[in-house]
Amino acid sequence: MSAATSSGTTGSSPTDPTAPPPLRVEGLSVRYGGVVAVSGVSFGVEPGESVGIIGANGAGKTSTLKAIMGLAPRQAAAIRLGEVDLTRTKARNVVRQGIGYVPEGRHIFGGLTVERNLELGAYSRKWQGDDDESLREVYRLFPVLHQMRERLGGALSGGQQQMLAIGRALMSRPQVLLLDEPSMGLSPKLVGQVLDSLLTLRERGLSVLLVEQNAWLTFEATERCLVMENGEVALEGPVDQLRHDPQVRKIYLGL
Template sequence: MAAGTLQVQNLGVRYGGVTAVEGSSFEVAPGECVGIIGANGAGKTSTLKALMGLAPRTADALRLGEVDLARVKARHVVRHGIGYVPEGRHVFGGLSVRTNLELGAHSRRWDDQAKATLEEVYTLFPVLRDMRERLAGALSGGQQQMLAIGRALMSRPRLLLLDEPSMGLSPKLVGEVLDVLQVLRGRGLAMLLVEQNAWLTFEATERCLVMQNGEVVMTGRSADLRHDPAVRRLYLGL
């Protein structure tokens, strides 16, 4: 495996007696954006939460490069190179944009490198620089999504997990999110994307995993899957 590759083998997630994910296996390499698609309840969000240690999980292998994630407590996952953009953004509405971003670097020393990362985030999202002293709760939904992504990038992750980043956004802002994901991929960041917006998913990713009832039932190139009748039925309801 390339250094920094995410390796997942036979991942399982159970909530009490309910199985949310069963036997899921996949890899994500540096500079690769992989999508997870499927209907609601297919196990997509549970997969991301399992990688973050936020859901009860079992796995034969769960590694990011040299790090055995199965041995890492949830509160330390960010230190080992994973950034997480949760569904619903969850920014700290009563704190300023700048403070939200600084909190994203809590696992690092606040030094010149951290300040340089902040400048990189401001370059990706100029509106955050303009509104850096404004309360996060006063931002629009699109601006809050940019803040959530920027906050996750402040830890300088090797792998970025994104859960529904286009939710509630206008088509113009969805296009801006796509532009940012392409820039990040070009910088060698590995990304795992859960997204209901079919256009964004197939444009942003090179490969997709198709999940149904907690299992990965199909994998393939995004360019091929977007025209696959079975995928259209499972994912798009067509």
């Protein structure tokens, strides 16, 4: 695959005191027994930047997110959020430090109401008296969740469950939001709704790291993208540049 020039940084200035700290991943490797899933991956997400990771099944996309969250065995990695070293931090504490996570498959609590699912998303925060405002913000982003707030999570449609999973992650007030395959199993209409929510979060200045097989969605929702192959970053660059890469167009866009 041809090499694209890295875009550098976009979004808020790193010197902006109101900007969230950047995420840095250096030399990340993930091994499951004798199988190497990720090998020496390095990248960053700047304050207010939306970054995508695309690739085929087995490319190492999901393992990369899980390793950042402390949910996969990681080796020789440096993972930092601003000045905070997360390299050996357990998953529950990664959330407390400011990284939200929307896992593949949603993993909502089907036997709890929508509102209770959302409230549980704030479990990692010290009580600050602003949980009601966090809830209102989620309901403004996803009005259908407010309408169904007393309904059990398991009774929602797939698209509504995905909105609930995103909303639950936002309740922790993350500085960086990681999303794993949010369009999986959704109809084109619902994929469009998920895209709208991601664009809104981007407009609000939230840093986002999006893993997707749907390259079209990724290119619409992010500013910069990594293409992973066999556990490594094969290509990296601004979305506008990758759109015109012949092999990206052929393999991931079907053009």
